[in-house]
Structures are given as structure tokens and as C-alpha cells.
Amino acid sequence: MADNKKKVEAITSMDVDFAQWYTDVVKKAELIDYTSVKGCMVIKPAGYAIWELIQKQLDDRFKETGVENVYLPMFIPESLLQKEKDHVEGFAPEVAWVTHGGLNPLQERLCVRPTSETLFCDFYKNDIQSYRDLPKVYNQWCSVVRWEKETRPFLRSREFLWQEGHTAHATAEEAEERTIQMLNVYADFCEEVLAMPVVKGKKTDKEKFAGAESTYTIEALMHDGKALQSGTSHNFGNGFAKAFGIQYTGKDNKLEYVHQTSWGMTTRLIGALIMVHGDDNGLVLPPKVAPCQVMIIPIMQKKEGVLEKAEELRSRLVKVGARVKVDDSDKSPGWKFSEQEMRGIPLRVEIGPKDIEAGKCMVARRDTGEKTEVELDKLEETVTGLLEQIQKEMLERARNHRDEHTYVATNMTELQEILDNKPGFVKAMWCGEQGCEDTIKEKFAATSRCMPFEQEELSKTCVCCGKPATKMVYWGRAY
């Protein structure tokens, strides 16, 4: 049977094998497919529609802060990539190189952008002359390429989609302000739209972006207790400006270097959605990023009037702004239920001949499994109310999970005990020396996720070396 491949099979339980569960969800919710190009994926309609909703809502938030979108080339001449020393060291080992155009070798090889700081600098160098040209607050939506050895759908692939903001400012203060502002936009977006709580903080020098003065991050906790870096915002100071010669004439007629920032979020967020909200029945999507929010499933659909009623309910719900579909395929209702669950559609409406007679329908929540009988003339208010409630409660549940899986360690024995037995974030004090980060990484395969903005004094001494502590750090094993 050609149709066998469509059967909704049980997926691996997340408690049995989380990695396999993740891959199963990605494949069976039809988010992604593998390709002939090693490490590159196809984002299928169900996956891309989530990305479109992320894009739209994030872009609206950007624009409210004055961001303007642009598009820069995907190629970077080798000499341009090399202008900022730390940056090229960080990226050169993992870029793809174009060496031929048509039948001819290029005079200078070009890399496919792994990120576009150097291109924006080259552009700003000419575009910025006077203080009147500042600030520049530009962003682009595009794909970038990093030649990773090991790849996983959404989390790490050789090509991925993202947005990269690149700004230039007159003063250091203004650049720092924008860096933090965009981190806050990211954090609010994750909480309010993705229902995903994050820890905001600063990366240690070891973990910061190649060429940045400081890197800020939002870190989320996945269901298996691993951390996922979900968005970063970098302050470059005037380092790139000096390397590229980006100067402006101030009001006092003096030449000054600009101060720059960059910040990015990627399709990795879809991986985060899966691993924060998913369960053993598949994907669970927060209503705000669910391409379909309500699936209406007719029962005994061949009976007169059932499909008509389903269609009537659909059009009523569309009128109140919900994204709704009717599954009128010739599969069995049970099969349709499984598919709706696998795809993470927040609400299911079941409607059959008896319901119609009784003037009722059944509404089932994907997140809790709860089923309620609803009078047909109250369907609109019930559905809009439930969608709001689901969005809110998904965030609460994710926050509880995060809090319940955040531990404190004051010495290496405790740290190891937690990392080995209780996967999650570990808060611990740190002396500020990279040596201790290296030791912890080597011994426990854990890294410093961030120095959170909300600092606590858990003890006086570094969890690793016992010397006086200067910072509280979130540690964890990460994707």
C-alpha cells in the first residue's frame, strides 16, 4: 500500500531516548526532510509556516524599535573576512568557499556568509559620513552557511535561516543600550510568543562571539534538561570600526569611530519549541505560532449535513481571527486525531450527527488533553478564550519545569552529582578565571551558559577552585 508511509505510528517515548524522540517528531510532524546535500535540510510546509509566524511577529517587534530591513550579498571576499583578526579566526575554519564563477576560476575566492559583520562594515564605511547618518539600525532575513561536521535538524545545520541585525551608533553608551534592548526584545518574544521562558545574561569571555567586546544571550532549558542558546546580542565597541575605518564627523567637526552591535535569532527556535513543549504524542505548539490553531474533525462525515456544519463552524471561527481547517479527508476520525496531535495543533473540534442534533460539539486541548462539551452558539468565545489560556498556561508550565530543574552547587562534588543525575541548569559561583571554565568543561562536559543579569550570592567562593567568587554563573550541558 502506497499509503502505509502515512500511517501515524507511535513515536519513541522521550523518556526512552530523547534524541530519537526529537528526530521522530521532526519527521512525523513533517517539519523537515533530509536532502542529498549532506547537513542541509528541506524545511517542509508545516515547518516553514511556523518560521513565517516567527518572522512576522519578531519583525513587527523590530520595526517598533526603529529597525529597517536591508539585503546584503551572500558572498564575502576573503580579504574582507580577514580584516578583523578575532572574527576571521572564529569563522574561517567553518566557511564554504566559492572558487569558480561559471567556467573560470575567481581572482579572489569568496566565502558564503557565515554571518555578515564584515559586509555591513564594508557598507557602513561609505554609507556613514556624518553624525546625521547615525544611528543605523539595519537587519536582514537570510540564510547563512557554517560547515559543521555534525548536524541535527533545526539545531545545527550547514545552512540555516536567521535574521541578523547590525547597527552603528555615535557613542559607546548608545551601542550598549541597543545591545540590551534587542536582548530584551528576544526575551519578551520567547516568553510572549513562543511560551518559552529564558534566562538573560552575559557570556563569559571564553564563550563570547568572535570579535565582540561583550555578548549577551538568552538561554532556555529543554525538556531533557539541556540548555539551548536561543538568541544572542553583541556589542562590538569600536573594534570593527577601527579595523574597517568606519568614521563619522561629529557635531564638533571631529572624526570619530562608530560603535557597533549585532544580534541574531535562527530557525533553531523551532527546535526549541519542539523540545520545550513537545510530548510523546508529538509536537505541541503555542497558539501564537501554530499555523493551524483549530482542526475541525467531522465524525461520520458522510452523513448529511456533517461536512456542511463543519464548514460553517470553520468560517465562523475564521471570522474571529482563528486559523482553522477542516480535515475532510477519507481517513478515520481516530487517525485524524493522531495527526492533529502529532502536528501540535492547539485545539480539536469534533462534530458529528449527534452533536449537531444536541447543538453541541466536543473541544479538545492538545496541551492537556482536556475535553469539554461546548454549545455551538458559544464556540467562538470558547475557542478564543481557550487559545489565550493555552498560550498562558504553556508558558507557566515551561517556567515551572525550568525552575524545578534549576539547581545550586557550591563545590565540584555537588556540581558533578547534579550534572550526572539531575539534568538542568546549575547555578554556581565563579572566580572569573577561564581555567575554571576549562576544568568544568573537561571534567563534566558542561559550559558556562551565562552570567545572569539577576545575580545572587550563593556562596563566597568559586565552585571550581575555591578562590573568591566574582560572579554567579548558570552552567549546563548544551545543544
Place this chain on the structure above:
Amino acid sequence: MADNKKKVEAITSMDVDFAQWYTDVVKKAELIDYTSVKGCMVIKPAGYAIWELIQKQLDDRFKETGVENVYLPMFIPESLLQKEKDHVEGFAPEVAWVTHGGLNPLQERLCVRPTSETLFCDFYKNDIQSYRDLPKVYNQWCSVVRWEKETRPFLRSREFLWQEGHTAHATAEEAEERTIQMLNVYADFCEEVLAMPVVKGKKTDKEKFAGAESTYTIEALMHDGKALQSGTSHNFGNGFAKAFGIQYTGKDNKLEYVHQTSWGMTTRLIGALIMVHGDDNGLVLPPKVAPCQVMIIPIMQKKEGVLEKAEELRSRLVKVGARVKVDDSDKSPGWKFSEQEMRGIPLRVEIGPKDIEAGKCMVARRDTGEKTEVELDKLEETVTGLLEQIQKEMLERARNHRDEHTYVATNMTELQEILDNKPGFVKAMWCGEQGCEDTIKEKFAATSRCMPFEQEELSKTCVCCGKPATKMVYWGRAY
């Protein structure tokens, strides 16, 4: 003065040097900048905002016809590109080749996609099994790369943005239907949104897409009388399906090849907007793709109440759905007028102390230069009415220009006379032999633009060889 570069200088007149006029507009309306990467451009905020409006409105029209968006990799393994013979011959000479990933040479080189037929085929080969999987109506928004020797902003560059739709169908009829359907979507979009009339027709075999069974096109006429191919839709029959082995099991349990189409539109449309509507004062944008539709320019803005009133008008106009800005910079009003004109903003509202006192303001149309005094309490209805009227009249003017510059030739003498003295479309009969197309191209540097759907019998014989004619063709010099 650092600000000199901002001065609104007169641009070259289009009658003096159309090519230079075009470049001047592109630069001075701040649509594009050149980069260190030869043949690649930066699309600046004013240019990208137009593209966003095009994207949004075209994408909405796609989705109404059932199109789903996806994202496929940007790299094509060489062996994959080579699977369809005509296709690889058409594209191999102009692709960019990636030969190294990080520090290592690749086992097989990859080209950066010039178009994605081969990738979609490779994907569909596994994704399509049964007639239940059909049709597939997928599209992606991305950039593509073609290593062109001569480039011009928007019209021809080594990297450009576009959308490419790729569909698979059970029958030849359905594929042909979709090919024509998307051509009609394009044509309606050009007329209704870009205010740009187009001629719909079929390409001759000589001009069709590499690998296609038939190519349909929409052709627009630029202000200088040159033609611009503005969108194409291809029917591949089952040629690619056979080359890639894309088969499905039909209802009768037999294996069949799918029938495929593809269709695309690009950032070249922005070039078309410039050359169809622009004038010697710069860009003229149809309201539907104008990122800013109304620029409010305060007169004597330092006087009390002027800026406040300007802001009040702005917020009133925003409420009725217009895209409005206030230019409160410290430039002179005259300077601001020139900038608003250069950027093609459809309406200008002038408001100063005397106007406020009289309860009036001045509204100026960018397309006709017409100025009207408007009572402040009638501003909303006037502005929304004018925006609609401008959209409509810009299409009418462009259509008149196109019709006035469409000629008929019945022999080679007439054809030459027209092409040399009256730039425009030339309608002429054709025998159907490629030899005649070659002759006309060689002698007059003109090509067959399309065999229009609306055929006429202008004469009985081919314009070139005098043998019996089979088709009427639009000929022209093209971008």
C-alpha cells in the same frame, strides 16, 4: 560640509541619457548601493521596503491559490544539476562553484542554486508516492546566483532575490492549468499592484527556459521603449520527472510520472517600477507599493503648533490605513519637497502656520504634480481618495504609453524603420522558423518577446522570410 553628499542634485534627464537617468534614480532614491563584491548589490532600506510590499501582496495571492511555502538548500551537488540535459547546458556556464568546506576540499563540488528545479525534483522523488500526495504546490522566497558578466542594479546582478514556485501534478492538463493560472496571478499583480500593464504570451522555442516544454511570459514596456520580461511560468511536462524518477501510484495502482511546473518573479520588478513610472524628478511609486504613501512637510516648523499639527495629521491618516511620515528634519521645505519627489512618495501634505489658521493644508500629487488646497477636516477622505485615484491613473497612463508605442510591421524594411526610430513593441507575423528569429536578432538586435494569447492576423506572411505565417509575435529590444 559632511552633508553635501545629501544634497538633492538634479539627475540626468531621461531623454538625454536613459541609462544614466536610471542609475541616478537608483542611487539618489537610495534604493541600492554597490559593494566590494563585483556584480552584487546592497538593497538599502528604501529599496527593500518596496520588495517587502511586493512579497507580502504576491505571497497573499499565491496562498489564495493553495501555494505552500518551503525552504530548500542553496547548494546543488554537481551530479544533481547534470541529471536533466537541457537544464544543465543552460545553467552550468553561469553558476558559482563551492569547492571547499572549511579547510578541506569537497568530494563533490556544489553550485550555488541559479534556480532550484533539480533540488525540488530530488525532494519530490521521495516525498511523492501516491496520487494522494498530489498536487504539490510549493514555493520558496530566496536568493539565487548567476555569474553574469555585465550587471545593472535590479535588472541583472550576480545575486538576486526572487520567489520560485515548483509544482507537481498527476496529469498534463492539471500542470498546464497551473502554469497558466500562475501567469495570470503575475499579470494581475503587475496591473493591480504595480500599475504596470503586461502582454501575456508564450515564448518561442528559442527563448524558452532550459528544460521546459513550454514557457509563458509577461512582457512590460519600459519608458525608453525597451521590453522587460517581468515574470515567467514554465510547464515541464514529465521531462524532469523522467530524468529524476518522480513517480506516483495512481488510483488504478499503476505507476505514472508526475507533470511539473515552475514560475518566478524577482527584484527586477523594482527596476520595472522605476522605468515604467519614473520621471526627471526621480522615482514615482504606485501607492500600493510605496513604503511611505504620504509625506507631511511642515512649513516654518519652529513656529508654535506646527509640528504638533503635523503629528496630529499623521496620526489621523495612519488611523485610516495610510503609511505616513512627518519630515521634521532641519532641512528647508524646498529640499524636503525634492527628497519626497526623488523617493517617489505618492502624496505630499504641506502644513504651515497660515494653513493652520485657515483650517487648510496643501496636498500635492507626485505623479501629476497637481496641488490642491484641502480643508483639514476633509483630509482623510481626500488622501484615501487620491491614493486610489493615483493607483488607477498610473496604470491608465502606463497602458496608454504601451499602446502608443506598439507598432505593426509587415516586412523587414518596416521592422527596421520602427526599431530604429520608434522604440517600442513591434507586432509582426512569423512563420515559426528559428532561422527568422536569428536573422532579426542579428540584423536589428531585437528578439521575439512572446506569441501573445491575443492573436491577430496582421498579414498572411512572415515578416522576415515572406513564407506563410503561423503566429503573431511581439518583437522588441529587451533588458
